[in-house]
Amino acid sequence: MTEKVLIVGGGIVGLSCAHYLCDAGYSVTVIDRATIGGACSYANCGYICPSHVLPLTEPGMVKMAIKSMFKRHSPFKVKPRFDLDLLRFMVGFARRCNTRDMIAGGHALQPLLNASMAEYRKLVQHPEIECEWTEGGMLYVFKTQQAMDHFGEMDALVAREFGLPAKKLDGRQLREKEPALKEGLLGGYFYDCDATLRGRKLHASWKNWLETRGVQFIEQCEARILHRDGTGPGAKLRSIETSGAGGKHAADHFVFALGAWSPKLQKQLGCRIPVQPGKGYSITMDRPDPCPKQSMLFPETRVGVTPFEDAYRLGSMMEFVGYDDSIKPERIGLLRKGAEPYLQAPHTPRVHEEWTGWRPMTPDTLPIIGRVPRCPNAYLATGHNMIGQTLGPVTGRLITELITGSKTILDVKPYAVERF
Numbered sequence: 001m002t003e004k005v006l007i008v009g010g011g012i013v014g015l016s017c018a019h020y021l022c023d024a025g026y027s028v029t030v031i032d033r034a035t036i037g038g039a040c041s042y043a044n045c046g047y048i049c050p051s052h053v054l055p056l057t058e059p060g061m062v063k064m065a066i067k068s069m070f071k072r073h074s075p076f077k078v079k080p081r082f083d084l085d086l087l088r089f090m091v092g093f094a095r096r097c098n099t100r101d102m103i104a105g106g107h108a109l110q111p112l113l114n115a116s117m118a119e120y121r122k123l124v125q126h127p128e129i130e131c132e133w134t135e136g137g138m139l140y141v142f143k144t145q146q147a148m149d150h151f152g153e154m155d156a157l158v159a160r161e162f163g164l165p166a167k168k169l170d171g172r173q174l175r176e177k178e179p180a181l182k183e184g185l186l187g188g189y190f191y192d193c194d195a196t197l198r199g200r201k202l203h204a205s206w207k208n209w210l211e212t213r214g215v216q217f218i219e220q221c222e223a224r225i226l227h228r229d230g231t232g233p234g235a236k237l238r239s240i241e242t243s244g245a246g247g248k249h250a251a252d253h254f255v256f257a258l259g260a261w262s263p264k265l266q267k268q269l270g271c272r273i274p275v276q277p278g279k280g281y282s283i284t285m286d287r288p289d290p291c292p293k294q295s296m297l298f299p300e301t302r303v304g305v306t307p308f309e310d311a312y313r314l315g316s317m318m319e320f321v322g323y324d325d326s327i328k329p330e331r332i333g334l335l336r337k338g339a340e341p342y343l344q345a346p347h348t349p350r351v352h353e354e355w356t357g358w359r360p361m362t363p364d365t366l367p368i369i370g371r372v373p374r375c376p377n378a379y380l381a382t383g384h385n386m387i388g389q390t391l392g393p394v395t396g397r398l399i400t401e402l403i404t405g406s407k408t409i410l411d412v413k414p415y416a417v418e419r420f
């Protein structure tokens, strides 16, 4: 008899799990408390970025974070409050901000990044998938010597440790590479290994395709109460009570791809999931003239630029403000301002969408992929931080291999929740 898998959460990670589990012959249902692909995966920058090999735990990050907390217009923000989980998260993060841990984290991330890129390359070959896939690389642009020198040091480290050198460009080469940039910028670094896609299109076309292959999607259906076989360690999960359609959902295996909501079910799952919502914003508008042809990051203002076929997006910010989904005009204003020093036409008046999403952040900025410790038929696929769009496919593949019991394409130990 065909075994059933219930996937809770239909972001890029849940969709990816559905794809590989469907390929492996399971009967798959995906439930989501809201809409499929409608949360953090909806309007992110769309970078598929093997170049992002270094975790965020850079030396000096804590100093930078503390400094920026006192600046009104900083892209980094923490809402001061008493929250033990946030405090633990911050301490855990701070503890890892050193070169040794950062490099170790990079060695854990790189195989995931490369494997996911390989999965994407296969996926986008399918005629059913539409996502504006472009393998155009990623350009980092600088105005100041200090920022460029700092990036240069990181680039040298990435080249040495991970065999991933960027091409260094002076101001003239920068403008040749991207004519939409202003004149007079100092220079940049170009990584040719990255790609860009449009998440909203990917998720819609992928969902449609999976439906034709028998995957069931149920929206407005929130997992609330988990029912186990018994109370002891090792008791299997049997069913989940939900809001909305369906009531109770039974299955043989359960995948929790809850993104930033993951801690909400941690008590019932019986393990601590130290995920914090890291709020970011994007604004999508008409294409400016000249429109960048190249995805770009401006590290000095921390703004990312993504050109699409019929639109143009700026994205950034990292706020630890709990589950607050308000969109403050001054934060959107900061995105526009952050692009102004670099682009001839940094924004356009006709806005398609202002958006915010909660990144599922972990203290070591590595994802959580693996079995729930004391529940043999439940799996966690979460904590993808700033690169969940990139890491979706490899996560789906690994979760499927864990469920089928086959050899995983890479060692999953570094991503186990037990590391916390």
Ligand SMILES: Cc1cc2nc3c(=O)[nH]c(=O)nc-3n(C[C@H](O)[C@H](O)[C@H](O)COP(=O)(O)OP(=O)(O)OC[C@H]3O[C@@H](n4cnc5c(N)ncnc54)[C@H](O)[C@@H]3O)c2cc1C
Pocket (backbone or CB within 6 Å): 008, 009, 010, 011, 012, 013, 014, 031, 032, 033, 034, 035, 036, 037, 038, 039, 040, 041, 042, 043, 044, 045, 046, 047, 048, 049, 221, 222, 223, 224, 257, 258, 259, 260, 261, 278, 279, 280, 281, 282, 315, 316, 317, 356, 357, 358, 359, 360, 381, 382, 383, 384, 385, 386, 387, 388, 389, 390, 391
């Ligand atoms: C501004 C910004 C830019 C970004 N740019 C990039 C980028 O360029 N490249 C990249 O790789 N990553 C990027 N990211 C990060 C990326 O968007 C996230 O890492 C990724 O979307 C996380 O995917 P997910 O499926 O885990 O979470 P989500 O997309 O948030 O999905 C989780 C789903 O679970 C559902 N859910 C939660 N609780 C329940 C429940 N109890 N029952 C049922 N359903 C539930 C939610 O409704 C949601 O749909 C960016 C993020 C932001 C904010």
